[in-house]
Amino acid sequence: MNVIEFKNLTKYYGSVKGCENVNISIKKGEIFGFIGPNGAGKSTAIRTLLSLIYPTSGEVTIFDKDAIEFGHELRKDIGYLPSEIFYYDKMKVLDLLNYSASFYDHDCTDKIQELAGIMELDLDRKIQDLSYGNKKKVGIVQGLLHSPKLIILDEPTSGLDPLMQQKFFNLISEENKKGATVFFSSHILSEVQQLCDRVAIIKEGEIVKIQDVKELKTDNYKKFKITGNNLNHGRFGIKGITNLIEAESEVSFFFKGNINNIVSILSTLELTDVIIEEPTLEEIFMHYYE
Amino acid sequence: MNIFLFELKNYRKSIIIWSLAIGFWILFYMAFFPMISSNSETYDLIMQDFPPEFLAMFGMNSDLPMSSVLGYFGLTFSMAQIPIAIQAANYGFHTLSVEERELTADFLLSKPVKRSKIIISKFFAALLSLSIVNIFVWISSIASIYLFSDAKPFDLNHVLVLLSTVTLFQLFFLSIGMAISVSVKKIRSVLSYSMAMGFGLYIMNSFKSLFSSDVFGIISPYSHFNPTYILIEGHYHITFTIISVLMIIVALVMSYFLYLRRNIPSL
Numbered sequence: 001m002n003v004i005e006f007k008n009l010t011k012y013y014g015s016v017k018g019c020e021n022v023n024i025s026i027k028k029g030e031i032f033g034f035i036g037p038n039g040a041g042k043s044t045a046i047r048t049l050l051s052l053i054y055p056t057s058g059e060v061t062i063f064d065k066d067a068i069e070f071g072h073e074l075r076k077d078i079g080y081l082p083s084e085i086f087y088y089d090k091m092k093v094l095d096l097l098n099y100s101a102s103f104y105d106h107d108c109t110d111k112i113q114e115l116a117g118i119m120e121l122d123l124d125r126k127i128q129d130l131s132y133g134n135k136k137k138v139g140i141v142q143g144l145l146h147s148p149k150l151i152i153l154d155e156p157t158s159g160l161d162p163l164m165q166q167k168f169f170n171l172i173s174e175e176n177k178k179g180a181t182v183f184f185s186s187h188i189l190s191e192v193q194q195l196c197d198r199v200a201i202i203k204e205g206e207i208v209k210i211q212d213v214k215e216l217k218t219d220n221y222k223k224f225k226i227t228g229n230n231l232n233h234g235r236f237g238i239k240g241i242t243n244l245i246e247a248e249s250e251v252s253f254f255f256k257g258n259i260n261n262i263v264s265i266l267s268t269l270e271l272t273d274v275i276i277e278e279p280t281l282e283e284i285f286m287h288y289y290e
Numbered sequence: 291m292n293i294f295l296f297e298l299k300n301y302r303k304s305i306i307i308w309s310l311a312i313g314f315w316i317l318f319y320m321a322f323f324p325m326i327s328s329n330s331e332t333y334d335l336i337m338q339d340f341p342p343e344f345l346a347m348f349g350m351n352s353d354l355p356m357s358s359v360l361g362y363f364g365l366t367f368s369m370a371q372i373p374i375a376i377q378a379a380n381y382g383f384h385t386l387s388v389e390e391r392e393l394t395a396d397f398l399l400s401k402p403v404k405r406s407k408i409i410i411s412k413f414f415a416a417l418l419s420l421s422i423v424n425i426f427v428w429i430s431s432i433a434s435i436y437l438f439s440d441a442k443p444f445d446l447n448h449v450l451v452l453l454s455t456v457t458l459f460q461l462f463f464l465s466i467g468m469a470i471s472v473s474v475k476k477i478r479s480v481l482s483y484s485m486a487m488g489f490g491l492y493i494m495n496s497f498k499s500l501f502s503s504d505v506f507g508i509i510s511p512y513s514h515f516n517p518t519y520i521l522i523e524g525h526y527h528i529t530f531t532i533i534s535v536l537m538i539i540v541a542l543v544m545s546y547f548l549y550l551r552r553n554i555p556s557l
Contacts, residue, residue, distance in 0.1 A: 013553075043556045050399070050400045052395070052396065052399055052400070052553075052554040052556075053553040053554060054551065071404075072402050072403055072404040072407075073402065075400060075401060075402040075403075076402040080396070080400040082396040082400075083556075086392065086394055086397070087394060087397060088394055089392075100401070102292040103292065103401040103403055104402065142397070
């Protein structure tokens, strides 16, 4: 079953393109990444999902229902964390969370306490006195306090320190294990790599590629860096090698193909060190943006 | 109900301040009546020298001399209409735009609630808040008339008819403010919009009196609910009241549908 389906979603702001012909299907229980630079159309797609904006054409369905028409019903099961966090400044954190909880049918008191505990959030402070990172934590608790079946995150990690980021990721993984589907937009590839099952790449408002994160990496090249003596003899001119940088004592390159071909070359050399790495998603994706 | 209560809570301070300010404004103005009343002949003589258009501009009329209780109350009330208008306009411009201005729209609109429910809750919260201020206007008007009438006769019924116009008067500014706030991209400063509307329509009403031309009065609620007219006649100006009610209805319907279809911009 697909939890979210974008069908030919197009949104223009006047004559400015937000996104065009976006088609994505997100399965139940998936953590789906949505990657693209700022201004690529990620937020446009997400805001349509929450009926904050209305599509120019195409449609979006959530749990097989039209996201615009049934928006208010669907949002019962959606937790949303916007990229920039702003709340009613004069309220205390707890009052805001209680106000937030008052929109849902069930009691959220325990969940609020639990989440605030995990995120180390002080509930008695006024929102205007909080630092950016702490406001972000309020956002996280407010987005998850009703145990949503679909969690939508729009660049959620900015402003969180690495420790909190890790706690947050654990929290999301936990919710995911309990059955929540996660739609995660980001421009930081490493966090998508860490968390997501599949990823869609968006560029200038259009989807460039949708791929399995694991597949993307196994099906791709490896990064080699070898050091030793007398290496610079043009031995690496074989098929599948790119980005070759040769020096007397150090050679680096990317390779895609039968790994044995490389190993047989390496065996003829006198090496002091070999490093074989997975390329980062940045490196993999870079050519989509060139 | 939660949005309604939340909004009402946010209005709390504002309601207290406006109620006290407008209430005391009326009491303060009326407190000068005994002084004027004791020199009534002198005042009436001075007034006779002014052309009627000029007097009308300031809400006076030779049929209702300033030295009479209702004449002076009419003047007081026309002055009190300005802050009443500014407050109502302020709530109107504020209520639907505050989320976008303070960037809390993402919070509220991502909750499981229909936009129609949001706008209805907000409208009634604003209306109830204005009505509380309205009650203070009634109390201070009636109290100040009894306190300072200087034992002169007056017809209380005409005063009650005039006070009953406040609700429509407030609704006018509230609904037009709401309609404008959802028609424009963004309201940066609510106060400048509401002051402009409150004073602008007042000046338009002055023009109406100055040029003795109803054209200027068509869209100004200061003309629709002109205190002098109502205190003399003892009833509403039918045509103007119908125009006012129609404008309110159009503005409310427009606000409703525009808000429902509004794109909430990201930051």
